[in-house]
Amino acid sequence: GAGVSQTPSNKVTEKGKYVELRCDPISGHTALYWYRQSLGQGPEFLIYFQGTGAADDSGLPNDRFFAVRPEGSVSTLKIQRTERGDSAVYLCASSSSLAGGYNEQFFGPGTRLTVL
Amino acid sequence: AQKVTQAQTEISVVEKEDVTLDCVYETRDTTYYLFWYKQPPSGELVFLIRRNSFDEQNEISGRYSWNFQKSTSSFNFTITASQVVDSAVYFCALSEAPNNYGQNFVFGPGTRLSVLP
Numbered sequence: 001g002a003g004v005s006q007t008p009s010n011k012v013t014e015k016g017k018y019v020e021l022r023c024d025p026i027s028g029h030t031a032l033y034w035y036r037q038s039l040g041q042g043p044e045f046l047i048y049f050q051g052t053g054a055a056d057d058s059g060l061p062n063d064r065f066f067a068v069r070p071e072g073s074v075s076t077l078k079i080q081r082t083e084r085g086d087s088a089v090y091l092c093a094s095s096s097s098l099a100g101g102y103n104e105q106f107f108g109p110g111t112r113l114t115v116l
Numbered sequence: 117a118q119k120v121t122q123a124q125t126e127i128s129v130v131e132k133e134d135v136t137l138d139c140v141y142e143t144r145d146t147t148y149y150l151f152w153y154k155q156p157p158s159g160e161l162v163f164l165i166r167r168n169s170f171d172e173q174n175e176i177s178g179r180y181s182w183n184f185q186k187s188t189s190s191f192n193f194t195i196t197a198s199q200v201v202d203s204a205v206y207f208c209a210l211s212e213a214p215n216n217y218g219q220n221f222v223f224g225p226g227t228r229l230s231v232l233p
Contacts, residue, residue, distance in 0.1 A: 035223075040226075043161070043223045044223070045221055045222065089159070091161070104163055104166055107153075107160060110159055
């Protein structure tokens with residue numbers, strides 16, 4: 001079956017612009033995560049959705065970052081007034097449920113965002 | 117607060133050598149989960165193993181083995197008879213038990229393994 005997909009694979013934008021990054025999770029997965037991975041570092045948690053609601057957005061760095069998942073499937077990460085420091089690979093992951101605390105996350109290929 | 121440390125930034129070995137990647141974690145929870153992921157040059161994170169805090173039994177899967185020791189808060193990963201295809205960045209991750217408000221999933225900084233022919 002299809003895995004997690006993310007579009008675009010690469011995005012180059014200018015400082016101050018608005019960008020949207022899309023994530024299509026594995027069909028049927030109720031949990032969806034966004035991470036940011038800077039060069040040479042591990043993924044850093046941004047936000048987690050269970051269904052349509054953001055269950056934990058404590059990792060969003062500031063109010064320029066926002067994410068939605070209106071129908072409980074596809075999610076969009078939105079970044080306003082981009083800054084050069086936002087340049088990173090943005091990873092999306094999905095998992096089936098929280099049942100029993102078991103949560104294997106399946107990751108997408110990421111979107112590489114470059115802010116000039 | 118939870119934290120994952122991977123002290124080895126980069127490791128180089130020659131093919132067929134054994135190599136161990138270290139992972140030390142910190143958490144205040146008694147129930148938690150530990151993971152290892154592989155990130156090959158293509159970039160996509162690949163799940164390798166999950167272990168819960170109540171299961172300290174070591175695990176072997178082919179050339180891979182994992183040594184979980186709660187007494188030292190370590191979850192080390194050994195590749196036996198390494199191959200060039202094992203070259204990748206390996207991440208250890210910690211997840212505390214989920215609750216109604218979500219789940220906290222923390223990755224270590226990664227260890228870049230290079231296996232030379």
